Amino acid sequence: MAGAYKTPGVYIVEKNAFPNSVVEVATAVPAFVGYTKIADNKGTSLHEKPWRITSLSEFKNYFGEEPDDKFEIAEKADKEHADFKSGEKEYVLKRPNGKADTKRYYLYRAMQLFFQNGGGPCYIVSIGTYSDQGVERKPLEKGIDMLLKEQEPTMVVIPDAVALEEGDCIGVQQYSLKHCGYQMKNRFAILDIHNGFKERSDNDPVAAFRGDLGTNFLNYSAAYYPWLNTSIVQTTDLGFSSFVDVSKVSELLLAEAGGENAPQDLKDILAQVGKADRDPKAKTYLSDDELHKILFSVCPTYSKMLLAIKNKLNLLPPAAAMAGVYTMVDNARGVWKAPANVSLASVISPAVNITHDEQEDLNVTTAGKSINAIRSFIGEGTLVWGARTLDGNSLDWRYINVRRTMIMLEESLRLATKAYVFEPNVSSTWVTVKSMASNFLTSIWKRGGLAGASPEDAFSVSCGLGETMTAEDILEGYMRVTILVALSRPAEFIEITFQQQMQKS
Incomplete structure (x- = not known):
C-alpha cells in the first residue's frame, strides 16, 4: 500500500487478526x-x-x-385372526375393496x-x-x-x-x-x-x-x-365414520341386544344410526356424537369394534x-x-x-x-x-452418532471454507484455514464431541507445501487440507468382572 500514497499524512490500515469462525450446521432437520x-x-x-x-x-x-380410514366388517375366515366377537360369531375388520391393513x-x-x-x-x-x-x-x-x-x-x-x-x-x-x-x-x-x-x-x-x-x-x-x-389415536377420535357400512354396525348391535326383543329405546337409537336425513325437530333426534357416546357405553360389541380399529391405526x-x-x-x-x-x-x-x-x-x-x-x-x-x-x-x-457427527463436521467446515475459494494459495491463507478449523474442532472437543484428554489428542489439522500439497498441486489450483479427528464411540458392551479374593480380616 505504501506505493499508493501520494500526499503526506497519516494513513490507517486495518488488518484482520482472527480467522473466520465456523458456524455449526443443523444436525436434526x-x-x-x-x-x-x-x-x-x-x-x-x-x-x-x-x-x-x-x-x-x-x-x-x-x-x-x-386420511379417512374406513373399515368393512366381515366374518372371520379359517386362518384369519378375529378382531372382535359378537354372539357366537367372530369378525374381522378389513380395508375396503379387499385392501390389506398396511395399504394406508x-x-x-x-x-x-x-x-x-x-x-x-x-x-x-x-x-x-x-x-x-x-x-x-x-x-x-x-x-x-x-x-x-x-x-x-x-x-x-x-x-x-x-x-x-x-x-x-x-x-x-x-x-x-x-x-x-x-x-x-x-x-x-x-x-x-x-x-x-x-x-x-x-x-x-x-x-x-x-x-x-x-x-x-x-x-x-x-x-x-x-x-x-x-x-x-384415541377411541374418542373414532365413530360411525370409521365404518364403510354403518347399517351392518346397527344390525350387529341390534342382534347383540336381543333382536326384536331388544329394549324399544335402544331400537329407536339404532334406527338413527347412519341416517343422514334425521329430523332435528324429532323428539328422538340425537347427534352422531351423542349416538356414539351412548352406544359405546351400553353396547360391548361397539366398543370392541372401535378398540380393534384403534389398535390397527395405532400400529x-x-x-x-x-x-x-x-x-x-x-x-x-x-x-x-x-x-x-x-x-x-x-x-x-x-x-x-x-x-x-x-x-x-x-x-x-x-x-x-x-x-x-x-x-x-x-x-x-x-x-x-x-x-x-x-x-x-x-x-x-x-x-x-459417528456417521452423523462426521456429516456435521464436514458440512460445517465445507461451508466455512468457501470463503477462501480463489484466495491466494500461499502460507498466510493456509495458516488462516488451519486456525479456523482448529478453533472449531476445539469447541467441539470441549463439548464432548471428540475423544481425547487434550485437543492434540482429539484432532489435528494439516495444510501446507510439502505437508499436504506438492508444487504441482498449487500450480493446478488445489489447496489440500487434512483433518484427523478422534470421534467418540458409545460404550455398547459394558463388561464387569467379578472374582473372589481371600479373606483379609
Missing part, C-alpha cells in the same frame, strides 16, 4: 416424503415442493389432517409421532393427496429428487414406503440411500422394515429386508425393528419416532451422543417382544446389516436399544 390431505399455502400449491414447518399445527394448516397412508400419524418424541423443524414433500389409487413408488422417488436442491435437511424419512409391496418398498429405500450417500453425502436415511409388525418366525421380515436391500451406501442409514403399538412404523429421538438427543446432548437407551413417547409397546438372545442376530450378523432393536423393559417402558448403522461390520461407520 428431517425431510418427510409422502401423501397428504391437501398441499396448499393460501392458494399456492405445495405439491412436490419441499416446505419447512416447525410444528404439527403448521402441518395441519398446509397439508391437512388424517402413514405420513400424518408419523408426523404426530415425530413431534411427540421431540421433533422440531422439518421439511414436508407432499407427492399427492389421499385417493383410491393408494401409495405408488414413482411419486415417492420423485419426492426424494425434490430434496436435491435443498441444503438444510439432514435426514430422510419415508413413512408411506411400507404401504407398497415389499419389492417396491425396498426400491424406494434403495433410492433414498443413493440420495443420501451418493448424491448429497450430507444426510442420513432412517428406514422402516416392511411388515415389521410380524414375528421373525412369520416369513422373517428382517431376513427379507437384509436380503433385498443390497450393499450400497449402508453407512448413511439405520433401520429399526419392530413396529410400535402407539397411543396416537405404526418407527422411523418417524426415531427422527424425533435424533432431534431431541441432538438438542439435549449433541449429535455425537448415540440416539439409544432413550424411551419413546406415545408408545405402549413394541409390536413384537424381543429377548436378549433374539437381539444378538439383529445387532451382529455376518452380513453386517445391523438392525436396531426397540425393546420393552419392566419399569422403564419402551426403549431404543441399538445405535448401529446398517454398515454394522465397519469399524469406521458402525455407529449412527
